[in-house]
Amino acid sequence: MKAHLSDGSTVVFQKGATVVRNRVYGNGVRYGPMLQLVGRTSAIPLDSVIGMEAFRTEVNGLKTIGYSVLATAATLAGGVALACAMDPKCFGSCPTIYADSAGTPVLEAEGFSYSIAPLLEARDIDRLRTQPDSQGVVRLQVWNEALETHYINHLALVEATHAAGEFVLPDEHGRPVAVAQYVSGMTAHDRAGHDITSRIARADGVLFSTDDATLGAVSAEDMDDDIDLTFARPIGSDSVAIVLRMRNSLLNTILFYDYMLARPGARSLDWMGNDLGRIGPTVALGRWYNGKLGMRISIQDTSGDWEQVSKLSDYGPIAWRDVAAVIPVRAGGDSMHVRIAFLADQWRIDRLAVAARVRRVPMRTIEASDVEGAAGTHEKAALAAIGSADENYLQTSPRQRFTVSFDVGRGNAAEPRTFLLVSQGYYTEWVRGSWMTGARDTTAFKPEDATLLRALQSWRAEKDSMEKQFYRSRIPVQ
Amino acid sequence: MIAAAACYTGPSARSYYGVKQGSGIRVKVLADKHLTEGEVLEVRDSTLVLLGKKCAVTMVPFRAIRKAAFGGVSPAYHDGWPTPDERAELKMLSRFPGGTPQAVLDEYAHCRSGTTVSAVRPDANEFLAIAKRTTSRYQQLDSAIAAGYRRIGVDIPSLGEHWVNPGLVMSGPIDPARPSVLIYVRGPSGPVLAGVAWTKVLKAGESYPDAPAGRDAWHEHNGTVAAESLPMHHDHMAMGTTEPTRVAILHAWIWISNPRGSWVAENWALPFARAGLRADGAPIGAARAMSLTAPGATEYYERVVATAAGGDSITFARARTLLVSAVSDAMVVRRSASGTLGDAELARLAAVWSELWTRIGGEPGEPLRALAMAMQ
Secondary structure (H helix, E strand, C coil): CEEEECCCCEEEECCCCEEECCEEEEEEEEECCCCCEEEEEEEEEHHHEEEEECCCCEECCCEECEEEECCCCCCCCHHHHHHHHHCCCCCCCCCEEEEEECCEEEEEEECCCCCCCHHHCEEEEEECCCCCCCCCEEEEEEECCCCEEEEEEEEEEEEEECCCCCEEEEECCCCEEEEEEECCCCEEEECCCCECCCCCCCCCCCCECCCHHHHHCCCCCCCEEEEEEEEECCCCCCEEEEEEEEEECCHHHHHHHHHHHHCCCCHHHHHHHCHHHEHHHHHHHHHHHHHHCCEEEEEECCCCCEEEEEEECCCCCCCCEEEEEEEECCCCCCEEEEEEEEECCCEEEEEEEEEEEEEECCEEEEECCEEEECCCCECHHHHHHCECCCCEEEEECCCCEEEEEEECCCCECCECEEEEEEEEEEEEECEEHHHHHCCCCCCCCCCCHHHHHHHHHHHHHHHHHHHHHHCCCCCCCC | CHHHHHHHHCCCHHHCHHHHHCCCCEEEEEECCEEEEEEEEEECCCEEEEECHHHCEEEEEHHHEEEEEECCECCCEECCEECHHHHHHHHHHCCCCCCCCHHHHHHHHHHHHCCCCCCCCCCHHHHHHHHHHHHHHHHCHHHHHHCCCEEEEEEECCCEEEEECHHHHHHCCCCCCCCCEEEEEEECCEEEEEEEEEEEEEECCCCCCCCCCCHHHCEEECCEHHHHHCCCCCCCCCCCCCCCEEEEEEEECCCCCCCCCCCCCCCCCHHHHHHCCECCCCCHHHHHHHHCCCCCHHHHHHHHHHHHHCCCHHHHHHHHHHHHHHHHHHHHHHHHCCCECCHHHHHHHHHHHHHHHHHHHCCCCHHHHHHHHHHC
16 A cells, blocks of 8 residues: 655555554555655554555566656645545546647547556557657657556557548547548437537537436436437448547546545545455456446337447546447448437537448557656656556656657658557556545445446536536646 | 374375376265265365265265275364364365365256256357357467457466456357457467457356356356466356356367367466477376476466465475476476477476475475375
8 A cells, every 4th residue: 555645755555554543554664755765654644645545566466567667756746736635526537648739738648547456457549630740750748647646558559541531540449440421411319309410510629418307317227318310321331430529528537536436435445456456346347337338339220129239438538539339231221220328428529420431441550669758868667668568567656747759750641641549557546535534435336326326416416516627636747 | 093104104195096086085984874985076164075876966064974984095083073184185185175166066966867968068169160260360469469358367387378358358248259368378489379268257156157168167267366376276166156246267278279178277288388399198297397497487386385385484485496496307308308298208297296296295384285285
């Protein structure tokens, strides 16, 4: 267990710790803000703790994990960190990836948002808008702007070469596809019966979200919203791609921060460190989560029945994501009817379209060629750590950032390229000291529908304030 | 006196009846004026589970036993109970030291009722053929990684590296074309696809699926990855556990043949494959010894021994010395071999393995002795 204190020091409890009456007890070793050894301690007051996390020295069971850290340590800025420590609505959930646009960082992607424990380590693939510089190098900044420890296993670029006019993006399995020939005349209606066609027609910042009446009507038996699409059946295509630009709402964040971590208090440390270290409970959580959240895509047959043909996972609430769900075109009738179902208000959709042409494209994987720390130092150990999916991880702490470079070559103007970022890893959320003193539940989190319903009801009450506060509370990076 | 003499000189592991034949030890028991004879399937805390004639499974409480004669050993009874040491010894000589799987009990119940249940379903071969066709693209590990498989656990001697597709584990259908696990071993030229596996998420008390290879072919993993990787703590055959969510797994060795059968969980051909060698009909002891020569194997077996030794660093250090010596001896055989190993080489390897665990079994501590017996 590690406790991160408000003075910037860290106490490591190699054999775990106990939280009793607003104090943390255990055989601890204290390190100063610059990671210098300070001494031993056996008790620390909870009100000096910004956050605590469980950590592992082994990965994959028996292999000792190799951690590389960036050469430049970062200390937590007191103001934001302390405010954040008090409030579950603080910014969080995974590494954020930026590209430089004339000196301004532009958010491109967020990595492995739902990999909250080592067994849940996952591989994400995100479409990037950025293109290489004049030297043929793509540079991305990876930030830790939350109260989390990030464990980055692998970063790589996938280069997809395609025709002009094609749009390349990952499909539901993370495989790049090129889409074209958008179907015109598509109509879209939400569950409340509203015509939302124009709202989702373009990626213009005008977003779809669940109608408040639908959100207010959720019950234990029915927590869903849906969007029904109708469009002309394409001729000559055996499949089409539902193309979306979307992100999760902060409902997932309420579920994670409030119900999984804050309400159980210190028990959530046990849950993350022990329960999520065992195969059975981790699979139970994953199955429940996958069954309730994400996006289910169904097509209607000629007898009016719906058949689910695709499923999209959750991606995270921070970066907009372009993704395609490739679905079959079935014979019968002039029109296709597609239903996209999801937990009420779980998504913000900027654009939704149907592409009649979808194909796989030639791809090339490019490994990182350089990692630079915040001070511009070239970090060989960090580069080696992110070079392949193995037992070596790059660990980053709040406020740290690094720049990763990929030498993709100058390319050929006649052959457009789109780049996708592959990121694999996991992160551990810091359980705030204030969550431990203010625990409301007497048990650790259980994946149950009743909890989801309560989260939906909390979300409806808090969403406006939460959305305002969340994006303002990023921990500033160095 | 007879018991004391047996204890003093002790039959060796090699001469234990049950160990040599793979079935449990046989026993004749006089309990409550009834004489029961059969194979010891399982030793529970207070009961013997015996398999008699015509699939008859009988539970005999220790308290009820007046006399018992076990083939090859003489446990000492005090007031109807074996001592803890003797119970532990009997457990290792039973057919299922970890507990009888419900599927096996079901099988005997069927057998007793006259219902015939075939263990391998008629379409199992077709199932394997589909799996082989559709997984040939994963001969290159990079293709598996791109398809979402990631490694969980280390390279276990008889089980290889498990590369798991979490989405397929969660979604559940047992589809021959989409196994949720790919199994690789590291050969001289890099990772080699050895087999595949399917997983099924079960609730507490739920039986293993019958298809495609019968319930007996499944086992399960519910604990930590570290625990599941160790042979003595492997949650193998943990049917009946009260864990609310269980993950059952079915191996199929479709790329590197398993001499004991395609559906048998452990494949002792893997150690030879890692070395780039062949060994037709090799005894398991020779295969286990060959597994000592794989990269990472010393670390693995050290961990196995350390776990059994508990916190006893002195005992662990002695056991480790024996292990390192055995690795060295096995490497001598490996380095001098090429192509297919002959009888003499296999015999030498088997001797290395047997000697290692005989000597480790001589170290103090019941867990280490139990480990040594299990490893033989």
